[in-house]
Amino acid sequence: MENRILGLHHITAIAGNAKENFDFYTKVLGLRMVKKTVNFDDPGTYHFYFGDEVGTPGSILTFFPWEGIGQGYTGTGMATNIGYSVPEGSLGFWAERFKQFNVRHEDTLERFGEQILPFQDPDGLKLDLIVPSDSDNRKPWVTSEVNEQVATKGFHSITLTLKNIKATATILTDIFGYKLLKQEGDTYRFITDAIKNAAVVDLIEAPNTPPGRGAAGTNHHVAFRVKDDNMLMEYREKIAVKGLSITPKIDRDYFFSLYFREPGGVLFELATDNPGFTRDEPVDQLGSRLKLPKQYEGSRAEIEKVLPRLD
Ligand code: ZN
Numbered sequence: 001m002e003n004r005i006l007g008l009h010h011i012t013a014i015a016g017n018a019k020e021n022f023d024f025y026t027k028v029l030g031l032r033m034v035k036k037t038v039n040f041d042d043p044g045t046y047h048f049y050f051g052d053e054v055g056t057p058g059s060i061l062t063f064f065p066w067e068g069i070g071q072g073y074t075g076t077g078m079a080t081n082i083g084y085s086v087p088e089g090s091l092g093f094w095a096e097r098f099k100q101f102n103v104r105h106e107d108t109l110e111r112f113g114e115q116i117l118p119f120q121d122p123d124g125l126k127l128d129l130i131v132p133s134d135s136d137n138r139k140p141w142v143t144s145e146v147n148e149q150v151a152t153k154g155f156h157s158i159t160l161t162l163k164n165i166k167a168t169a170t171i172l173t174d175i176f177g178y179k180l181l182k183q184e185g186d187t188y189r190f191i192t193d194a195i196k197n198a199a200v201v202d203l204i205e206a207p208n209t210p211p212g213r214g215a216a217g218t219n220h221h222v223a224f225r226v227k228d229d230n231m232l233m234e235y236r237e238k239i240a241v242k243g244l245s246i247t248p249k250i251d252r253d254y255f256f257s258l259y260f261r262e263p264g265g266v267l268f269e270l271a272t273d274n275p276g277f278t279r280d281e282p283v284d285q286l287g288s289r290l291k292l293p294k295q296y297e298g299s300r301a302e303i304e305k306v307l308p309r310l311d
Helices: 018-028 091-100 166-175 229-240 300-306
Strands: 008-015 032-039 042-051 060-065 078-085 109-111 114-120 126-131 155-162 179-184 187-191 200-205 219-226 255-261 267-275
Touching (some): 008 018, 008 078, 008 267, 018 032, 018 042, 042 300, 078 219, 091 126, 126 155, 166 187, 166 200, 219 229, 229 255, 229 267
Parallel strands (some): 078 126, 155 200, 219 267
Antiparallel strands (some): 008 219, 032 042, 042 060, 109 114, 114 126, 187 200, 255 267
16 A cells, blocks of 8 residues: 555645635634645745644645635636545534535535535635545544534545546556546546545546636645655656656655646645654644744744734
8 A cells, every 4th residue: 555646635725815714614614724834935825734633644625825816716627626524414514504604505415326515615615525435434623513423534535627537537547546436427436445535536527618717716736645755756757757747856844745737737746644744833733833934934023924814
């Protein structure tokens, strides 16, 4: 298992307002903020990480809240739906909670034999709560309002919408080790057996759908999980020999990364388990302080002044 792609590592999306984003994910959805830092390429912007207690790979949703970026829209060449795994019997609780907090949501539906509750975050980002057909034993983060019987357990899946799925499917099967599980309409479900959860990628083939626009309410990239730096560099080689252009290894402080654009247009990242979110904060304090990479520590006062307030 250790020399394979281990499902999803994290998903990164774009928000328009930092406080709204923070409130929605920590309060309404009940995730833990496991790291509050800045965009390493744009330190006047936050980078939020929401996940389970320790930010286990496969549970991490991250955001760049770019104030004033404007509304994006989904289309082809993008990740278009984030699926969270939730316990059986929890969808009624969530539908009620979404009503209470005026969260845009749809009626429960069924796809690939699983019950799904589609909803949107304040920026219109599309997410699904999914009761998986296989049991999910991951331990959720719980809050005073979202208990263990209903709390999200991390990702179930990511959905990519593509003009044509063929080249992307080949990356998943030939490099990442996924297999086509089944097809329902224009949706093709790929899964890896290298890991039990966050193991699904759904590809929607939509030849007549125009490309999306990446801004608030859309996904920025999808990161797949590898065990460590050695595995990361092995995959770098496997991707490069297919003729795809891929970045060098980048230190993201909490993991090491490579980025490449897959042929369908979606930005993919490979990210390591090491060193993890506890490298600069103990577990019980994760996300409580603004953490800056060392190149910005000297500018902390100026950075804290320009970042929006969250309280
Ligand atoms: Zn990333």
